[in-house]
Amino acid sequence: MGEKGGGALIPYIPNTKEDQKKMLKEIGVESIDDLFKDIPQNLQLKAELNLPSSLSEMELINWTKKLSQKNANLDEYVSFLGAGSYDHFIPAVVNHLSARSEFYTSYTPYQAEASQGNLQASYEYQSLISRLFRMDVCNASLYEGATALAEAVIMAHNINHRQKVLLTKTIHPEYRQVLATYIKKTLGLSIAEIDYENGITDLNKLRKEVDKNTSSVVIQSPNFFGCLEKVKQIEEITHKSGSLYIVSVDPISLGLLTPPGDYNADIAVGEGQVLGNQLNFGGPYLGIFTCKKEFIKKMPGRIVGETLDKEGKRGFVLTLQTREQHIRREKATSNICTNEALNALRATIYLATLGEKGIKEVANLCLQKSHYAWEKISQIPGFKPILGSPFFKEFSIKCPLPPHKINKLLWKNKIIGGFDLGKFYPELEDSLLICVTEKRTKEDIDRFISILGEMV
Amino acid sequence: MREPLIFEINKKGRKGYSLPECDVEEKELKRLIPEEYLRKSGLGLPEASELDLVRHFTRLSQKNVSIDTNFYPLGSCTMKYNPKVNEDIAHLSGFAEVHPYQSQNTVQGILQLLYEVEKLLCEISGMDKVSLQPAAGAHGELTSMMMIKAYYEDKKEKRDTVLIPDSAHGTNPASSHFCGFRVVEVKSNRYGGVDLNDLIKKMDAKVAALMLTIPNTLGLFEKNILNISEIVHNKGSFLYMDGANLNALLGIVKPSDFGIDIMHFNLHKTFSTPHGGGGPGSGPVGAKEELVPYLPIPTVEKGEENYYFDYNRPKSIGKVRSFYGNVEVIIKAYCYIRSLGKEGLKKVSHNAILNANYLMKRLKRSFYLPYEQPCMHEFVLSGENEKINNIRTLDIAKRLLDFGFHPPTIYFPLIVKGALMIEPTETESKETLDAFASALIYIAKEMREKPHLLKNAPQETSVFRLDEVKAAKELKLKWQGTLDE
Missing domain, CATH: 3.40.640.10 (Type I PLP-dependent aspartate aminotransferase-like (Major domain))
Structure with a gap:
């Protein structure tokens, strides 16, 4: 055995010692070190990095398996946890097709003729999302739901140059945190947060805050509590002052609920994880970004367009690149470069697989099962439904015990309980946000309820 | 071969998924959600059988050049092999x-x-x-x-x-x-x-x-x-x-x-x-x-x-x-x-640098090298230092596709005229580098002798050269058709 990791002994480095010798000779130097003459001598590391030694494939698998086994996972636990990351069913075709390495080992389609697969898939993604959202245009994805919302707010400011942003407190708290970071650290816009009533935005308070200086009104529906906002009334209030209307939606809910294009949203965004992407402990996900046609030149991110080749055959290219950083540098609409193409591909395959009927069916199953659970839990003495507005797949319950205690007991029964709302809303400290997707069977729900029932 | 859009594959009545029946008592929608919230329009999504979908996306994947299929020396992107494990x-x-x-x-x-x-x-x-x-x-x-x-x-x-x-x-x-x-x-x-x-x-x-x-x-x-x-x-x-x-x-x-x-x-x-x-x-x-x-x-x-x-x-x-x-x-x-550990990571950089210098040495006789000194992991040639038969760097890039190579990053950095930014990475073999060098050297010859081959490239891809100006002028950013009933 030679030196471990020597010439060609690392499977990912093919150069043999013999190759190296030939190459050095062609270059005209004695050793690889001779190629570092631009690096000041005193900077060149004399000692090895203080890192662990290399692992063989088997050792690596054994070690990482051990790490993975320290994490409870949803193959073993039944989950009622949502709050921005959702356990929806993913058909096998999504995993298999997105795992084709022609997709995942390619890069941003700078050379369109060599990337027609990715480009057409992106074009299909833009088309599917535009139709589901009923919006004019969609980009090829952003990082995830929170940054998509932040980019939307910045875009709105770039359109109307107004200084105030109105957020409703029913937007995912982490999205609001990200928005605050982005806006405080970048544009210095002011943010006002509108309170809620019965789990949805308090329209009277909103009316009082909206004025001619309001750049955008930003809502989420279904909101963080799972409740449906009064999207049409908010649209009227927003547009009356000439502000832009930004909504963040759950794409699955659009199987049943009015899409943002039908209530005149100017920019509609969303977390696309629900469309065929695994939980992955929070990422990678994808940020869906759509808007009205008139704003397209202000849109951030990559956009794919249809065109023809020189023989008249249809093909696809990145387009409107003059908005982007590699051309416009500091004048670009956003600094984004790499997006989440593979996650968008998964969303594309998911939407194509489920299709018209399937998305409606998934949405309906979520709605029916969550309402079944809500009704049953409401009947347990001590558990009290709160925030009484209509909801889609998540609802809030006031509990007779501290939520962490409830979750601990559920845990022992191989159930992951709801989200402890007190974490973000001190006024809701004894409440759990419970999520029921199509993956929960009646048996799961009944068992969940009977365990809750035994607690009181 | 032209791959239809998923909307063109659509056929009403087909489906590509199966979900269980609703196992809780199903209630009328209006009883759960007030009607004003419900969607009135269709979703506009296509429907296809599972095999339709599998063929469609498999064929799309085959229209991509990727690391797993081809050498991909895209400068500053470090397109190295991605281990399967x-x-x-x-x-x-x-x-x-x-x-x-x-x-x-x-x-x-x-x-x-x-x-x-x-x-x-x-x-x-x-x-x-x-x-x-x-x-x-x-x-x-x-x-x-x-x-x-x-x-x-x-x-x-x-x-x-x-x-x-x-x-x-x-x-x-x-x-x-x-x-x-x-x-x-x-x-x-x-x-x-x-x-x-x-x-x-x-x-x-x-x-x-x-x-x-x-x-x-x-x-x-x-x-x-x-x-x-x-x-x-x-x-x-x-x-x-x-x-x-x-x-x-x-x-x-x-x-x-x-x-x-x-x-x-x-x-x-x-x-x-x-x-x-x-x-x-x-x-x-x-x-x-x-x-x-x-x-x-x-x-x-x-x-x-x-x-x-x-x-x-x-x-x-x-x-x-x-x-x-x-x-x-x-x-x-x-x-x-x-996997690589301290020994391996150092070898990564050593071999990335060796590969780049080797390729640079092989190519600098055929293309202008504006900064002549040992490079690190990548180097930049000029494709447009002298105009030969009106050939642009873009033409060179497209012609490389016909030889089965993904082109380098082009027109970047901006300080080199018609830049070709080449980053081979450490995961490529000398044989691959030699083949790539031979192709580029051959193309350099074609620039003088058969410029039409470059102007008309690529020929071996699923589409010929695409009209980017048309795409930006006549914006088509989504499928506008109506699904067959």
């Missing part, structure tokens, strides 16, 4: 099927892994602490610039300018501008490095940071880095490193040793996580002590008994994305670093 590991249920809001005692394995990745990146770079939250390189740049801004606000110093060399990636000025900084360009000298006189002239007490890519986008190590570092630090500014080209430095130098205060890493470049057709990437930020308090929340910490998230960091800029980062990508980078 890392994919398998990242997809284990104990990683992929874990909810970000599970209680921390149920995710100790992931927290340990994240903690270890931070430590590994600290050792590689010499930074004091790393945040794994940014989702991509540009996101890491943005995060870093926000931190620098917060630092000076904290110190009540008014610094509104960021200096950026003319050879930098477009994301650098875009990220700085996004953060509200004024961007001032610093010229390159005739050796491709930062022009020190120009830097001194522009370096004043208004400058918050100099953003440097090291090695720079010409693939050259900044010879005067220690002078530059001194000039920047003497004015109380920060030295930021764009880590896009870190693949050249592993185990050879540590950025902290030449005065870097803050930097981002591209896990999808240096640490071999797949580029995914344009993401997901991951762009962790590493900082030296002074900037550490400003890193995004939460950080991952190791307590006496367990690993935990720390949200109690009062000076932090806050969150830059939901949850904690692109964890699945980070897991693959962890696997990569552990």
